[in-house]
Amino acid sequence: MTARDIEPGDMVHKGHPVTVDRYTAGARLNHWVTAASLILLALSGLALFHPSLFFLTGLFGGGQWTRTIHPWIGVVLFFSFTGLFLRFWKANLWAREDKAWLNRIRDVLTNHEERLPEVGKYNAGQKFIFWGMSFLVIVLIVTGFAIWDQYFNNLTSIPVKRVAVLTHSIAAVAIICIWIVHVYAAIWVRGTISAMTRGRVTGGWAWRHHRKWLRELVSGKRGG
């Protein structure tokens, strides 16, 4: 049987320490294109969100450029995120142990790793980030097109645009908050960032945080 949370390229290498391949070069490239677009979108969007942040337009060559470029970066983000979605959705399906993990969220936050159930490639928190972002990217692209007046002004009426721009700004705040949690988690849980920079984590990291996944890899339930 192949475990559904094993992704192509996931592999254990014996050694001291053990290393585990977690992301292929393609997945990493895909991730960083998405990350860069999300950050640029957040900066250019926030510049228009509140007057106190308008100075951020300076990063993009002024207000006119910020307004012009933001939706195009949105299009890049959409395609790039779709790539990530296709890669990662299977491993992010809900699993039995996720509920137990969530019930112990206190222990998660207080670094009591030993009291948590063994989880697969992603824990419930990571899955929440994945599905939350997936949903919000769809909301953002749909509402974004509704207010992309330079090309699509006639697509929607003014009352629709009002709802769209409000929804877009709320969804943007939500995705930025999820992004903050995502980045913080990567910093807080030491040893995580190398997964996205070099594609590898140590065996100890996998044992500590994703033991079920590690066991599956060791026992050879390699995914397709």
Next chain:
Amino acid sequence: MFPPIPNPATKPVPPKFGEQDLIRRSASRVTPPAQRQTEIAKLIDVSKCIGCKACQSACIEWNDTRPEIGVNTGVYDNPHDLTPNMFTLMRFTEWVNPETENLEWLIRKDGCMHCADPGCLKACPAPGAIVQYSNGIVDFVHQNCIGCGYCVKGCPFNIPRISPVDHTAYKCTLCSDRIAVGQGPACAKACPTQAIVFGTKDEMKHWADLRIEDLKSRGFQNAGLYDPPGVGGTHVMYVLHHADQPEIYANLPKNPTISPIVELWKGVAKYAGLGVMGFAVAFGFLHHLVMGPNRVTEADEANAENLTGGNPS
């Protein structure tokens, strides 16, 4: 007859208002000037309009815009809508009065109303792209405009238009550049029937009262002034012969207000949004401060090595 504004002096005169008279500036705070200008207004008497479009021509001429030559689709509206090059537009409606069975040809001069509480300015994210002077004029400052189209969403009257050429928003300026030197708006100057008159807001209200009295004496019982309180009153007002149903004049809104969605977007959503994002960052910092990092231990590594069947090297 309302006394027309005399022709200008031939000598240059200093502008009568400027930066120091701003009472609102988009995406910025201004300290309101101690001395306020007298509020001015334009009064459009729909009952006097003959639909000649001299005002439209004067507007094009003064503002030096070049509307495209259009096509006739069987109505008199020309062009068919406001455009970045047409700040004012005569909108023609053929309306059968149900009481008299008479066909009434209603002609309304559409354009910016210069709201006391302008939705365009409220929605604008660019500092200083929309300004409001203490005399009531709401003006767009093109060098600050970023072309986002938020003013279009903020306006309760669907007035601003974004130019596809320079990507900035255009609308009637109330001829702020003429008024600054003691002139009236170009449209008012050109109007052959005095359907458009210009003066202080008080003068205009007073003049409107006389006009309404006259209309009532001619059988228009519902004649009245359109100065909608929902936007704090406007500095372009209409005398309507059927003021009880402004919608019949090409959908003039009965009780225009800034959309509650725009108020929400520009009000609580901004503060709550900044607050929530700030909270997320603060939570991260505090959590790290209190709990510290979550580190992999020697024991974890050893367990992984055992699991993979020992250390080959």
